[in-house]
Amino acid sequence: MSDLLRLRPTRRHLLATGAAAGALGLAGLRPAAAAVDWKKHAGTTLEVNLIKGPRGEVLNRHAAEFTALTGIKVSSELIPEQQQRQKIVIELTSGRPSFDVVHLSYHVQKRQFDKAGWLADLSGYMKNPAMTEPSLTEADFSAAGLTYARTPNGEMRSLPLSVDYFILYYNKELFQKKNLAVPATFDDMMRAAETLTDPKAGTYGFVGRGLRNANMAFWGALFLNHGGEFLDARGNILTDGPEAVEATKYYQRLLSKTAPPGVVGFNWMESMAAFTQGRAAMWIDGVGWAPPLEDPNASRVVGKVGYAVVPKGPAGQFSATYGDGIGVAQASTKKEAAYLYCQWAVSKLMGGRLLQIGGGVPFRDSILNDGEVQSGLKMPREWLDSAIGSAKISKLGLPVVVPVAEFRDIVGAAVTATLSGADPATELKKATDQYRPILERSEKA
Incomplete structure (x- = not known):
């Protein structure tokens, strides 16, 4: 094992x-x-x-x-x-x-x-x-x-x-080795992730949810900080606009370039495992996952974990909740x-x-x-x-709608596809077109 x-x-x-x-x-x-x-x-x-x-x-x-x-x-x-x-x-x-x-x-x-x-x-x-x-x-x-x-x-x-609340977990030891400060912005976070990625050493700058459906919780955190709103005033879904596209491009680059191999199949548990092993320098996820990181029976990074609010995005600073x-x-x-x-x-x-x-x-x-x-x-x-x-x-961090599971499945599949090189704008448009009638039917029911 x-x-x-x-x-x-x-x-x-x-x-x-x-x-x-x-x-x-x-x-x-x-x-x-x-x-x-x-x-x-x-x-x-x-x-x-x-x-x-x-x-x-x-x-x-x-x-x-x-x-x-x-x-x-x-x-x-x-x-x-x-x-x-x-x-x-x-x-x-x-x-x-x-x-x-x-x-x-x-x-x-x-x-x-x-x-x-x-x-x-x-x-x-x-x-x-x-x-x-x-x-x-x-x-x-x-x-x-x-x-x-x-x-x-x-x-x-x-x-x-x-x-x-979604927060930033980071490995203080890995940051200190590279003399890096805790990222204050999304640009800082991307630069730090790329700097800290060393496949030969088996360490990566970032880990996060890549698995379809589960990834919507993390993607939502990026979407909000790019200025995204899930629904307009009339209840129409807004996941194919410029904010969604830019958030997905950021997601694609972060997980494709700076995350461990196999991240496309990672939920929170696999992400936590990589972080507790010291294989990932940063992880954005729920604040409630912290106890195992401080447990010597489950973690190799006890005493090395830093906790911070999510860095500021291009359009604001929000914690997906x-x-x-x-x-x-x-x-x-x-x-x-x-x-x-x-x-x-x-x-x-x-x-x-x-x-x-x-x-x-x-x-x-x-x-x-x-x-x-x-x-x-x-x-x-x-x-x-x-x-x-x-x-x-x-x-x-998610739209307040009845068919939330369908939203996570359909848009989540589009976002996951970008980790294999698919174009974010194309995938999001297809997903939004597929989801829109599902949402409309649920509101009429």
Whole structure:
């Protein structure tokens, strides 16, 4: 077995990293009681549907604390992400879901849930001091979180739970050997990547997602910083314009010239493996992938990893943002009790736990900037700073549409084709022409 495969972080390892949150002590971090009647629904049992992963694991592991606080019993079901997405849509479509509380992936399901009206409006609960502790306000959520949680008419149909900002990971040791500074612009990043690429030594300047569909998360980060907007004011897709073409040319050059062989088949896991092996000097991906990089059992670059906000592009500086939320099923007969669970899930206590082990970044600015939470951070301070900085420049990294999977498949295939030499403008036009009627049909449905 090659070194690359032997040290490749597994999904089990990542979940175990999140599970470590159970051992964290956050003395003094408890949901503020204020005037909230936490015991109002004591004796109720809630059915909670969670995505299996660091965020869902933390909520499930500490559910007994919620029960102690409220007297509400919790029955949690944790399901792997792809299966969970399919299951909840089937159940919500039926009108008789088996759950009261649901964990949703905003970047995939936002538009679908809004159109269908599957989630209860939480706006009234948030304004009610008998239901909501004072620090939980809309203003405390980042702009991206509010964009995800609000419907077009301003209703809060979920609470933003955890955000995944795309940041720049870099190998300090490789940069120091070449006496290079952390790139401040896309031009700097390209020059550094080319300078740091040495195939004879087995090191490359950059690694990133080249695999169709998966690559849209990384490509989106380049697209936004080239001035791209996914949709115009009428909802028309804009992936064949000059901004998209220039972003794809940059992507093509970066991964074709400075990435390891086989990058066309890389998802986040293969990219992480190359970076943790010390074979790649830079990597742009989600902030939540950091814990394995600092784990000596999974990484050869422990103590050598730098974290920074994404460099400034030709048309601005944005962090492509993805995330998940938690909401109450419209069909639930236990909406108030379910809302109390959602409020607990996004509390300082739970968000602080998640942040401290690097398993996720809360959407709430007050948690990110809290000194008590920061004092217990298990990750390097640079990592937290990159998250705080990214929150200020966050922008949604995928279009808010129902057929997101089709978008990622079709446009992703076009972008991947350029790594084999295909012309970006030609490929993007074909992909956009193919996708446009799919999007139009979904909006008319």
